[in-house]
Amino acid sequence: xxxxxxxVMAVCPLGIAPPANAVVGGQEARPHQYxxxxxxxxxxxxxxxxxxxxxxxxYVLTAAHCLTGSxxxxxxxxxxxxxxxxxxxxxxxNAVLAAPASFLPHPDYDPATQRDDIxxxxxxxxxxxxxxxxxxxxPARYAHGTFDHTQVEAPGWGATSFGGRTSxxxxxxxxxxxxxxxCGARGMSQVTAAQLCTYAPGRDTCQYDSGGPLVHTIxxxxxxxxxxxxxxxxATDSPAVNTRVWSYLSWIGRTAGRLPRAS
Numbered sequence: 724x725x726x727x728x729x730x731v732m733a734v735c736p737l738g739i740a741p742p743a744n745a746v747v748g749g750q751e752a753r754p755h756q757y758x759x760x761x762x763x764x765x766x767x768x769x770x771x772x773x774x775x776x777x778x779x780x781x782y783v784l785t786a787a788h789c790l791t792g793s794x795x796x797x798x799x800x801x802x803x804x805x806x807x808x809x810x811x812x813x814x815x816x817n818a819v820l821a822a823p824a825s826f827l828p829h830p831d832y833d834p835a836t837q838r839d840d841i842x843x844x845x846x847x848x849x850x851x852x853x854x855x856x857x858x859x860x861x862p863a864r865y866a867h868g869t870f871d872h873t874q875v876e877a878p879g880w881g882a883t884s885f886g887g888r889t890s891x892x893x894x895x896x897x898x899x900x901x902x903x904x905x906c907g908a909r910g911m912s913q914v915t916a917a918q919l920c921t922y923a924p925g926r927d928t929c930q931y932d933s934g935g936p937l938v939h940t941i942x943x944x945x946x947x948x949x950x951x952x953x954x955x956x957x958a959t960d961s962p963a964v965n966t967r968v969w970s971y972l973s974w975i976g977r978t979a980g981r982l983p984r985a986s
Contacts, residue, residue, distance in 0.1 A: 747883055747927045747958040749896030754807040754814055757878045759859035759945075760893060762809075763789055763844075763934065764801035764820065771880045771889070774935025776947050777804060777858045779982030780849035784975070785934030786950050786966065787828040787842040797823045802844060805855035809880065810891045817855040822847040827978055829971070838915055840952045841966045842934075843978055858982070859936060861972060862946045868969030870948045871902045875921065875939050877951065881932030885957040889931050898923045898937070901962065910961045917970035919949045920962040929957035937965055 761775035761783050773789035783802060793799055806818040828842040850856055862868060878895040882888065898921040901909075906920035914920060921928075921937065928935065928951045937949030947968050954963035975982075 747929050749894045752878055752893045752895040755855045758855050758857040760878050762803035762880055764803050766799055766801050772931055773933045774879050776936035779858055781846045782979045783844040785842055786840045786952055787832040788840055789934045790826045790828055790842050804850060808892045817853055821850060837953045841971050859947045860944055862948055862969050863972055870939055871900055873900045873939055875900060875937040875948060877928050877937050879932035879935040882929040896926045906962045911964055914964055917967050919965045919967040921965060922962040925958055927958040927963055
């Protein structure tokens with residue numbers, strides 16, 4: 724999460740330096756509980772620097788602010804799929820480190836305000852779907868698109884405290900969403916209709932969780948309702964602000980075309 728800011732390979736065998744303990748106030752996820760979870764890897768520093776969500780066999784959604792500066796170079800970033808414990812290989816036999824072909828940030832992304840903080844990563848080769856690597860559903864069938872006053876799950880390998888160490892295992896936290904007027908009244912006055920606020924006492928996403936998914940499960944199917952964007956510290960009294968995926972369905976469709984689904 725950007726701190727108004729805000730990510731390894733198939734893994735030890737490739738010499739990845741393990742980070743260390745992600746999300747604040749959460750718990751370790753079950754191995755491969757989130758088969759759509761992506762880690763964006765800083766190949767130079769051998770660490771996960773942002774999260775993302777697999778939405779098709781060649782596309783990942785993440786936050787645009789994750790792909791700025793030196794990370795705008797596709798040669799600097801790897802796309803980790805199907806992993807759980809970044810320090811081991813035996814727990815994730817289907818983990819893949821994919822190469823990005825291009826980064827496609829939203830054309831209106833504003834780094835000063837974090838508005839339109841969304842980007843697509845196009846992979847160099849399509850990934851093969853399986854038990855541990857599967858795309859998440861987009862919330863296209865839910866016309867209201869708000870998901871206000873809803874519980875969402877936020878997985879990530881990020882920090883467990885602001886400025887703290889990151890996690891070697893994927894962790895998850897349950898957060899509540901709120902209406903934008905409530906969010907604005909609680910100190911996030913710049914929130915827009917295309918953003919979604921989350922809050923839970925003592926629980927939050929944190930640094931290096933940026934771009935990671937917020938999912939809400941309906942009838943056993945997880946839907947991608949948000950992407951981690953920014954907040955004021957981690958697990959403070961202020962809500963966190965996330966990108967509302969439903970607001971960008973048309974842009975995703977124009978940019979990525981028809982997305983293949985797992986059967």
